[in-house]
Amino acid sequence: MSRRTRMATIDPTPPDARAEPIAARSFGSGATTISDIARLTGVSKKTVSRVINGSELVHPETRDKIKALMTELNYTPDPQARGLAFRHSFLIGLVFDNPTAQYIVNMQYGVLDALRDSGFELVVHPCDSKRADYIDGIRHFVQRQKLYAVILIPRVSEDQALAEMLQDLGVRYVRIASVALDDASRMVMTHDRRAGSEVAEYLESLGHRYVGLITGPKRYRSSIERGGGFRDGLARRGIALTDEAVYEGGYTFESGVAGAEALLRREPRPTAIFACNDEMAAGVYKAAQRMGLSIPGDLTVIGYDDSPLASQLWPPLTTIHLPVREIGRQAASLVLTKDRQSNPEGNAAITVSPHLVIRDSSQPPRE
Amino acid sequence: MSRRTRMATIDPTPPDARAEPIAARSFGSGATTISDIARLTGVSKKTVSRVINGSELVHPETRDKIKALMTELNYTPDPQARGLAFRHSFLIGLVFDNPTAQYIVNMQYGVLDALRDSGFELVVHPCDSKRADYIDGIRHFVQRQKLYAVILIPRVSEDQALAEMLQDLGVRYVRIASVALDDASRMVMTHDRRAGSEVAEYLESLGHRYVGLITGPKRYRSSIERGGGFRDGLARRGIALTDEAVYEGGYTFESGVAGAEALLRREPRPTAIFACNDEMAAGVYKAAQRMGLSIPGDLTVIGYDDSPLASQLWPPLTTIHLPVREIGRQAASLVLTKDRQSNPEGNAAITVSPHLVIRDSSQPPRE
DNA sequence: CTGAAAGCGCTTACAG
DNA sequence: CTGAAAGCGCTTACAG
Incomplete structure (x- = not known):
């Protein structure tokens, strides 16, 4: 029925205009335009446009007919033309x-x-x-x-x-x-601040008292939040994080290595390090391996991001999952x-x- | 001079059209159009269009004048309009x-x-x-x-x-x-085939005779080429790669672990493994660590890709650099x-x- | 609820 | 070497 309706609808445009069939104009097949839809359905382009843009001001029957035809001809409006x-x-x-x-x-x-x-x-x-x-x-x-x-x-x-x-x-x-x-x-x-605190509370609950922190660059707000939340969380549990226990890294693997080496030279040696991203945590792994420290036996390491790296490290890394x-x-x-x-x-x-x-x-x- | 020329050029369009200044139309400032350029420079849009599209059929002087104005007004043609x-x-x-x-x-x-x-x-x-x-x-x-x-x-x-x-x-x-x-x-x-051969030749030159191969999935052409090149390279140096020395992985870390475990159980145990990407090579590291084998002392590992992972593993991974x-x-x-x-x-x-x-x-x- | 006209900023034949 | 007209496929006022 809908097909017959379509066929019976007389094209209001003069016969010389657009006499060729609908499909296969320029970009492969399917180059149906709003004019085709309007002509075949017997309404103006404006009305089709209203349907495209979800206007309420279209008679339901008209809308249905137009929508049906658009589906049948696999029509989607040209984003460039709309954009213009x-x-x-x-x-x-x-x-x-x-x-x-x-x-x-x-x-x-x-x-x-x-x-x-x-x-x-x-x-x-x-x-x-x-x-x-x-x-x-x-x-x-x-x-x-x-x-x-x-x-x-x-x-x-x-x-x-x-x-x-x-x-x-x-x-x-x-x-x-x-x-x-x-x-x-x-x-x-x-x-990020809350997650930083969560790490602090987790470490405290495990019994760690001497902990180190490797932050990202100060110009990253995330770094400030993660580190700040960590510091606050520790403070709430009665653990003070001294300045010497904090190393400012650069969110890179190498800075994780350097940070761990700096922190692990301290006395008493930290029993846990929180690195503000996984890449730096991987750097901590490398430094620990070099220094003959086993993870987690001698050193607990926590990362941030839960990148694929976290599960590929050995042992698999405890980390904060960021649902990117x-x-x-x-x-x-x-x-x-x-x-x-x-x-x-x-x-x-x-x-x-x-x-x-x-x-x-x-x-x-x-x- | 060019400025005076511009100012002196009389606008050919009637005064009622486009009387407002050029800038700040819709999308912030800078909404100069081809018509503006044409009008201010005293030529038709078509000629400006020719300049935009690098046509030779423009008088050099005209072209220069147009180009100068386009630069001055910071004009770039609208990609949507051109696209349409x-x-x-x-x-x-x-x-x-x-x-x-x-x-x-x-x-x-x-x-x-x-x-x-x-x-x-x-x-x-x-x-x-x-x-x-x-x-x-x-x-x-x-x-x-x-x-x-x-x-x-x-x-x-x-x-x-x-x-x-x-x-x-x-x-x-x-x-x-x-x-x-x-x-x-x-x-x-x-x-990729040549690179696979390069790995084979390198391993042979080091003196390895018992080697293992972890390929990617067969449906990846790269996997076939890398593995095939490796096999050919070995063959040219008189080393045959038996089917048992080949493990079909999935280009994933886990498949690297599984592949290494399978290959390292063989007798004689391979002294070198070529993994067809770095992720699988990282898996080999993990398996080796688990089995108490040191790299490269007990086992040589070669990867493919030279991803950041390669330099972050410990020891840093010998690999094929793919200039992506x-x-x-x-x-x-x-x-x-x-x-x-x-x-x-x-x-x-x-x-x-x-x-x-x-x-x-x-x-x-x-x- | 619906449509004819003009326009978005460009380019393509077609003329000269 | 240059331009007037028509068109790309849509939408926005404006009317009804």
Whole structure:
């Protein structure tokens, strides 16, 4: 029936226009346009457009007929044409500086989870936040591609100047960070401070009293939060973390090695070390091996991230699981929800909680 | 002077049209259009378009004047508008199945190296080649976004059905693989076979006679090439690799552990193991540690990839360096060169050569 | 609830 | 060497 209706509908356009069949125009087959749908269904392009954009102002019967035809012809509106008319593209930019490969990839997977079937695509944009003009680079990227939104990953997410530039541009964005740096509607927060405390409490409960901390760079907010939470957690349990028990690393393997070597020379030697990411924890493993210390017999090691590395180390690393893919999913969902401003006051920021995963690198201290 | 020329040029459009100043229209500032350039420079849009597209058919003086104004106003043509007219977008798709995170990220960096300032952007598209309809998913992606080109990473690059679909669509693509699966103009090849042989020759030269091989899955062409090259290399040096000395792994850490455990139970015990990627080599480390074998004292281990893992293992891993970023760069350059067909016969495929990096996990066998 | 006209910022034939 | 007209596939006011 629906087929007959379609066939019976007379094409209102003059016979000279568009006389050729629908399919196979330019990009392989399936190049149906909004005009084809309008003509074959006997309505105006505007009405089809209303259906595409989910307007309520369409007669249900008309809408159904149009939708049926769109499905039948496997029609999807051209994002470039829509973008030109809407004055923005259907692209989401992912901007990042230099996290680990695993972090980047998991984030991409998470974002793409949320973007699936949305008509939006993910465009990646690494940058170097140490360059003076890196914000300009991002501005050009956003402007030129008329991005619909951008997702900011630490450390660039922590740059206030970048956020302000994006606000000036009037483009949507969301920042991923461990503290509330912005409106709740623009934040996905990870409770790094709480996770740091959790590590402290776990170590105290095992009986450790002499512990060391290897932080990330001070310019990373996550590093401050993880380390600060750890320090606070210890303090709450009556353990003071002296300055000599803290080594500022660089989130790299090598800095983990150096940090462990520095900390393990102290007297009394720490019985446990918390490294603020897994890569540095792997460095601690190496230093311990060199110094003839066994893990966890002589030394308990805790990491942060729960990267694949954590389960590949020997012994498997006790660490904080950071749900990166979930974070990416949340960030992308946030950016796609139109009604962010509908509840400007009551909106709570989206938060994601890392949690401790106990494996084999931790146990009570000897004696 | 050029400024005076510009100011003196009378706007040919009627005064009612476009009376407002140029800047700050929709997307922040800088929303200059081709019409602005044409009007202010006193030529038609078509001529400006010619300059944009590098046509020779423009008077040098005119071209210079236009270029100067474009620079002055910081004008870049809108990729969406160009895309709509050109019937393709300025997006390059990166399609991959499930390589390691490091591989994906390095590939992205390489591709972006080549795309910088080209006006093209990178859209990422992971997929699951085990799903029956995964090719349809890619087709929809390519058609809907009207991709300019797509870059195929192993293992999807090895799927002939996918390549044929892309050909039917008429979209440019390049395949990254270890053998010539396609026209030279569509290939970036890595000499995995040769690298496998290099490992064999190196081990023989050290004096190893009893060696084990842990391959990747048979469905990966790289696995066949690496393993095959290794076998051939040994054979050329008079060493036969028996079937029992070969374990088919899955390119995963766990399969490396399992493979090493199987191989190291044999008599005589192999004095060296070649794992076809670093992750499996890390698994070999774990198995060796469990069995109380020291590396390289009791066992030489060689990996493949030269991922960050290789230098983070203890002892640092001797491995084959695969220049992934360079591969990405080459693939993107290939896709951007317009004149691929100019020399259809004489074209040699782009090839990239992996090479051995000797670290501390290899030495001559005992006695 | 529906449509005709104009426009988004570019390019492609077609003329000259 | 240069330009006027029409078009790419959509949407936004504006009318009804």
